Amino acid sequence: MIIEALKDTKPTAFGYLLLGAAFGVLFQSLNLHWIFGILMSTLVYAGFAQFIAIPILAAQGSLFSIAIATFLVNLRHIFYGIAFLDKFKYNKFLKSYLIFGLTDESFSIINAKKPISARKYEATIIILCHIYWIIGTFIGIFMHKELLGVNINFLFFSLVALFAILTVDTFKLNKDIFSLAAGISSYIFFKVIGVKEVLFFSMLLSFFIIYFKIYLSDHDEEKNIIG
Known part of the structure; x- marks a missing residue:
């Protein structure tokens, strides 16, 4: 270890x-x-x-x-x-x-x-x-x-x-293309619009994007189980 x-x-x-x-x-x-x-x-x-x-x-x-x-x-x-x-x-x-x-x-x-x-x-x-x-x-x-x-x-x-x-x-x-793309896109977005705390806001946006994706995936799985 x-x-x-x-x-x-x-x-x-x-x-x-x-x-x-x-x-x-x-x-x-x-x-x-x-x-x-x-x-x-x-x-x-x-x-x-x-x-x-x-x-x-x-x-x-x-x-x-x-x-x-x-x-x-x-x-x-x-x-x-x-x-x-x-x-x-x-x-x-x-x-x-x-x-x-x-x-x-x-x-x-x-x-x-x-x-x-x-x-x-x-x-x-x-x-x-x-x-x-x-x-x-x-x-x-x-x-x-x-x-x-x-x-x-x-x-x-x-x-x-x-x-x-x-x-x-x-x-x-992990080969997690979605999370990587979410992080890079969020950073570029806040960098382009001139936000000072780029790192914080890009992480915040990435967090909600990934969380929303996971939520939708879990919701679809629940529907399939019930169906």
Whole structure:
């Protein structure tokens, strides 16, 4: 189980180590004790919301401002939680942590293995992804001095590449053309009309499109059974 989880999280490990390192480098620019950077990646674990928190902290902004920014950036996780309600209810001991640790990447990996109902596998994926992020942060914090003056913006492209890899892997396993088309079409639609929160609204629309399709399919099956 652990070997399989390690294999499935290889692309995520690469992306998280790079992005975690980028966060660690930027966090050290605040001149705060390094332990707070590690604690933030351990207890907050919010991906790009942590990057958003850095300029707010630099400007001595309030914790409330950081909380609101984090909530808005990670609002899409509501849909992840809805999709995994049945999966996580069996992990009663780890349920709270699994909800906390669910990210875009871990969601994609677990969802790709939907036919496999393995509670330990799901928990292992989430734990491993969290560890990758913490290790990446640790590396960035202690490489801060060596990377002074180096433009690290190129590291952020690793997240785009990571999403592309996970999308292709998921499609290879599920062959779900409808869901893929719904996601791409929704994104293009909101991008064209100039909506700022493109990701959130495209996910919202995709959710309702797929839900409506599933509802119609179940309704037709019920009719056939009754008939």
